[in-house]
Amino acid sequence: xxxxxxxxxxxxxxxxxxxxxxxxxxxxxxxxxxxxxxxxxxxxxxxxxxxxxxxxxxxxxxxxxxxxxxxxxxxxxxxxxxxxxxxxxxxxxxxxxxxxxxxxxxxxxxxxxxxxxxxxxxxxxxxxxxxxxxxxxxxxxxxxxxxxxxxxxxxxxxxxxxxxxxxxxxxxxxxxxxxxxxxxxxxxxxxxxxxxxxxxxxxxxxxxxxxxxxx
Numbered sequence: 001x002x003x004x005x006x007x008x009x010x011x012x013x014x015x016x017x018x019x020x021x022x023x024x025x026x027x028x029x030x031x032x033x034x035x036x037x038x039x040x041x042x043x044x045x046x047x048x049x050x051x052x053x054x055x056x057x058x059x060x061x062x063x064x065x066x067x068x069x070x071x072x073x074x075x076x077x078x079x080x081x082x083x084x085x086x087x088x089x090x091x092x093x094x095x096x097x098x099x100x101x102x103x104x105x106x107x108x109x110x111x112x113x114x115x116x117x118x119x120x121x122x123x124x125x126x127x128x129x130x131x132x133x134x135x136x137x138x139x140x141x142x143x144x145x146x147x148x149x150x151x152x153x154x155x156x157x158x159x160x161x162x163x164x165x166x167x168x169x170x171x172x173x174x175x176x177x178x179x180x181x182x183x184x185x186x187x188x189x190x191x192x193x194x195x196x197x198x199x200x201x202x203x204x205x206x207x208x209x210x211x212x213x214x215x
Contacts, residue, residue: 079184080162086208087156087163087182092117094180094188096204101129103198115145115178115190116209122169122178123148130198144197147171182206 086092093116099107107129116123126145147169154167165180179191188206193199 076184079186080158083163083182083184083186083206084158086206087165089208090117090119090154091209092206093209094190094202094204094206096126096190096202098203099127099129100201100203101198102200103131104129114204117151118209120151120154121148122151122167124169126202128197128200130200132198133196144171144174144176144194145192145200180206 093114095111096109096113096115099109101107107127109127113126115126124145124147126143128143128145132144149169149171151167151169154165156163156165158164159181162181162183165178165182167178169176169178174194174196176192176194181189181191186206188204190202190204191199192202
């Protein structure tokens with residue numbers, strides 16, 4: 001009968017690597033020093049080692065999943081903190097990529113259209129697509145969304161996935177209400193309603209303002 005001598009064997013180290021980041025190392029202590037194993041014992045021993053490897057693999061996978069979830073949570077919290085700082089600073093720019101009128105198709109815009117919040121003023125350069133009601137004081141070549149005006153009633157509040165910013169502006173004989181829905185990644189939708197015109201929505205991205213407005 002074949003025997004295996006384990007006189008010098010006191011412990012076995014098992015390393016399990018799951019994914020590029022997680023390496024799980026554990027030591028299985030075997031109290032077999034100075035003994036010999038028969039074939040049946042060797043089979044049991046091999047089964048024990050296989051089960052140990054399986055358990056360590058599952059443990060490593062669970063650790064990796066937990067780490068990824070924690071990293072995602074931390075990243076989201078950091079993004080929201082950055083958005084909060086930008087919103088509360090009242091110093092940011094919304095770069096519009098699309099305009100979505102109440103009627104008609106979505107209009108894709110170039111990078112020149114934006115709206116800037118600078119302290120207590122708003123500098124808007126956005127196109128308008130929609131229907132004007134009675135009392136509108138702009139000609140056909142003007143956009144009611146192009147203006148430099150003081151902000152009234154600026155409000156911001158945290159939401160589940162980002163921030164909400166509201167304010168209104170008096171432009172000529174119109175009152176314009178702006179509402180920004182800002183995600184933690186900076187993706188933003190802007191809803192604009194006014195007394196004399198149909199509402200319109202814009203989509204784009206919110207960024208921190210790093211430059212002074214010159215116009």
